Amino acid sequence: VGRCGALRIMLADQGQEWKEVVVDFPEWMKGTLKSTCVFGQLPKFQDGDLVLFQSNAILRHLGRKHDAYGKDGDEAALVDMMCDGVEDFRLKYVKMIYQEYDTGKDTYIKDLPNHLDKFEAVLAKNKTGFLVGNKSSFADYNLFDLLLNHLVLSSTCLDSFPSLKSFVEKMSARPKIKAFLDSEAYKKLPINGNGKQGFLR
Amino acid sequence: MGPYTITYFAVRGRCGALRIMLADQGQEWKEVVVDFPEWMKGTLKSTCVFGQLPKFQDGDLVLFQSNAILRHLGRKHDAYGKDGDEAALVDMMCDGVEDFRLKYVKMIYQEYDTGKDTYIKDLPNHLDKFEAVLAKNKTGFLVGNKSSFADYNLFDLLLNHLVLSSTCLDSFPSLKSFVEKMSARPKIKAFLDSEAYKKLPINGNGKQ
Numbered sequence: 001v002g003r004c005g006a007l008r009i010m011l012a013d014q015g016q017e018w019k020e021v022v023v024d025f026p027e028w029m030k031g032t033l034k035s036t037c038v039f040g041q042l043p044k045f046q047d048g049d050l051v052l053f054q055s056n057a058i059l060r061h062l063g064r065k066h067d068a069y070g071k072d073g074d075e076a077a078l079v080d081m082m083c084d085g086v087e088d089f090r091l092k093y094v095k096m097i098y099q100e101y102d103t104g105k106d107t108y109i110k111d112l113p114n115h116l117d118k119f120e121a122v123l124a125k126n127k128t129g130f131l132v133g134n135k136s137s138f139a140d141y142n143l144f145d146l147l148l149n150h151l152v153l154s155s156t157c158l159d160s161f162p163s164l165k166s167f168v169e170k171m172s173a174r175p176k177i178k179a180f181l182d183s184e185a186y187k188k189l190p191i192n193g194n195g196k197q198g199f200l201r
Numbered sequence: 202m203g204p205y206t207i208t209y210f211a212v213r214g215r216c217g218a219l220r221i222m223l224a225d226q227g228q229e230w231k232e233v234v235v236d237f238p239e240w241m242k243g244t245l246k247s248t249c250v251f252g253q254l255p256k257f258q259d260g261d262l263v264l265f266q267s268n269a270i271l272r273h274l275g276r277k278h279d280a281y282g283k284d285g286d287e288a289a290l291v292d293m294m295c296d297g298v299e300d301f302r303l304k305y306v307k308m309i310y311q312e313y314d315t316g317k318d319t320y321i322k323d324l325p326n327h328l329d330k331f332e333a334v335l336a337k338n339k340t341g342f343l344v345g346n347k348s349s350f351a352d353y354n355l356f357d358l359l360l361n362h363l364v365l366s367s368t369c370l371d372s373f374p375s376l377k378s379f380v381e382k383m384s385a386r387p388k389i390k391a392f393l394d395s396e397a398y399k400k401l402p403i404n405g406n407g408k409q
Contacts, residue, residue: 039297039330050286057292064285073276074262080269085251091303118251 001191003055004043005145007062010138012180014066020185025193056087056142063138075133082122082131082139089115090146094192101196109154116161119143123163129170144171152197205230208245208256210237213403215267216255218357219274222350224392226278232397237405268299268354275350282345290344294334294351301327302358306404313408321366328373331355335375341382356383364409 001008011018023033023042034040038053045052045061052058063069063079070076092115096108119131128134131143147168150157158165171177180186191197205223209216211234223230235245235254246252250265257263257270259277264270275281275291282288304327308320331343340346343355359380362369370377383389392398403409 038293038334039300050289052289052293054293054296057289057296060292061285061289064288073273076276077262077264077269077273080272081250081264081266084266084269088251122250 001145001149001186001189002193005149005191006138006142007043007045007055007058008186009145009177009180010059010062010066010068010141013136013141013174013176014062014068015176016066056083059083059138059142068135068137068141070133070137071135078132079137079139082119082137083142085118086139086142086146089119090142093146093149097192097196098194101194105153109157112150112154112157113160116157116164120161120163123167129167140167140171144168149191149197152191204258204260206233206258207231208233208235208258209254210235210240210405211401212405213357213361213398213401214405217361217403218350218354219255219257219267219270220398221357221389221392222271222274222278222280222353225348225353225386225388226274226280227388228278268295271295271350271354280347280349280353282349283347287345287349291349291351294331294343294349295354297330298351298354298358301331302354305358305361309404309408310406313406317365321369324362324366324369325372328369328376332373332375335379341379352379352383356380361403361409364403 008018028034028042037044041053043053043055043058045058047061047065050061052061060069060080060083070079092108096104100108122131123129126132130136131139144167147158147164151168158168172181205228207216207220207230209232213220220230240246240254249256253265255267255270256265257273259273262273264273272281272292272295282291304320308316312320334343335341338344342348343351356379359370359376363380370380384393
């Protein structure tokens, strides 16, 4: 799932179809594909002739194309800000998963409220069920994916955050998202590459 | 446009790129300087969406997250590519600069004494990505044929690296030329020569 979780959920919710090219690790280590990647990393995203790297650049591109980037320039700036906040949180999650899982998982879970409270406050203030304005943006899909990861890590972590809990429930209930989360394509993929916090179901 | 206000600590840090961009775009702005003891009291911090600075004001709009500020200025000052496809490429390049900045910041704040030499030795593995993009694009900019916020972000980060290691760009002709050309743009040159710029340390811990 990794850094494609949010963008797949976004594509699904926007009623889009897409093709998956799966790269296995031994193949990646040979370096042929890697040398064609602008920063030597995946994911790689193609929209016709446009080839993109960087998961957040992909989210922004989809935001532009599918009117999920706020209603005007000011909202767009707030969507950017929220997505960057999600990215900061994702970096902490990824660091714990890949570098400190065995020794650091419990401390990380204890510290979660200090990160969750920021998003709780924004949702509680906005009252629309979305981070910015009154429709979904790529920042919402990004936060939703990251919260799903955290619920696997700690199923009670949102219990004292009613707006976040409601946000996850509402996003999960959107018909196309629900269908995607119920699909084999989604369920068969582990969240992370090192197998920590394994499958979602 | 504006009025623009930057609220930040007395460093270049994560405002370096956006100040250079504002200067190059002929904009004026106000600086509200926060000293660390004041910050630690927590009053301002509790009003910041993620508990962090910089804080940026454009009239009634209040923004946090340095890259969101850069994107906002990119939209306002036509520095975000010429169309949707270029905008996506500008986003990609800026995200690549951010990844590189995170490594720099980690070394500066956590591993300077023990890790600086290794970091400098490893620099070509990061610089080569940007060298390749500039060499391929040939316009002197990362994307298309005009400056974008990704260019200002990379330029600021490269200036920091030249302080760390004055020879680090010597085997990267496109990067070297990029820095020279950006530095020579009249409004950028004036800003880099100003007291306002020169008096600020790059980082909050005095390491550079």
